[in-house]
Amino acid sequence: MRKENVGLKEERRIYTVSDLTEDIKVLLENTFPEAWVEGEVSNFTQSQAGHIYFSLKDAKSSLRCVFFKGANSGLKFKLQDGQQLIAFGRITLYAPSGQYQFNIQRLEPKGVGALQIAFQQLKEKLQKEGFFDEARKKKLPLLPLVVGVVTSPVGAAIRDILNILKRRAPFVKIILIPVKVQGEGSAEEIAQAIQDFNKYKEADVLIVGRGGGSMEDLWAFNEEPVARAIYNSKIPVISAVGHEIDWTISDFTADLRAPTPSAAAELVVAGKEELTRQIGHLLAVCAASIANKIKNSGKELERLRGAYVLKYPQNFIQVYVQRIDDYSRRQEQKIRHIVEINRHRFVNSIEKLHVLSPLNILSRGYSITFKLPALEVASDATELEIGDKVETRLNLGSFISEVISKSEKPAVGTAQCAVPTKK
């Protein structure tokens, strides 16, 4: 280190830019090997390579900051302009541009903790994506027969879950995918286990969780991969992380949040006694309904049996007998009436016939002459020849005579006849 005071009086000491810069660099970096700095973020950018650049500023000054990828990968929250931060790091000098900058090793939001910020940010993001919508949450099966568990194979959580399930619901088959529930890579393991259960397809419901711990211990359940795996799960998921007071992103995303792993086991299946009681009740209602139905059917039968028609069938028949009787009487009258009318018409006709009968005329002194042998009525003398035999009918009897003369005068044409015999 060249610390001599170089005055103009003495020999001029001429630095190269690099040498001077190197000297300043050493001076700066030794003077501020590490420091905490607080300020507000501005001009935030992130390069393709993942390095973060911004300035920390306050009312009067501004400090260039670099947050390299290796250091910033553990950052739980998103940086943005305007944030108040506390940064830990050291001052370095970037020789090519001659600028000094603050190389950040750790970054914390001022006021609230970093995890709190990260939690809020992810919660808001997933809320916007609809992860917490009640409408999309799946209903738990009434009685899952296969319960999938995603948790650590050691510890209170798995022990509590197994104890409760075995006691309350010994019929349930339990399948475990053991995972790391805290530390590096735990979120990915948990997410993968949920996906594996979805591929395996046997489980009716999943319990995902762990026992209590600090916010850092529970952190895996606040990470996006776990939330996404739960959101995309076709199998209903119960989230059971930590204690009653711990709310994680998993809890918000899951179809059901259980305050503890024990509570999850109790929520997942209604107890055997309860279900047995429910079935017993249903069966009792069934039996009562059937008994009632039979009783009512019996009553109905009784009622029908007591019906008037069945009790006094003869009365019922008598009505018909009487009606038939009535009909036949009326029919007889009708026929009698018809006969009477016809008889009357007959007599009438006979009387008319009688009036018109030629025989009737004979009784008044007229006679009819028939020409023999054909017995044709002779109404005109021209029809007769002398010597023809004729039969004359009188009112009583008839006689046969022979024409001996005739007159053809129209008015009073007569034929004189000799009467040989009287009939």
Add this chain to the structure above:
Amino acid sequence: MAEIKFEEALKKLEKIVSDLEAGKLPLEESLKKYEEGVRLAQSCSKILDTAQKKVDVLTKKDAGGFELKPFDEESASEKE
């Protein structure tokens, strides 16, 4: 019938109960329903009475696919 899902059986049983309670079915059909109800209740009870003895661990096979191995429950209770 033994393979019927519990939930399905219970739903059917509930339907039968409400049908019977309505009392509109002919007696003969009611009796048939009742018999079915008793049968469903029996299969439900059978499911509840089955006891699973062990817990399995689901592991992925190298060749793909899954296999179940018994879970050593003692180790779970030993350490926290």
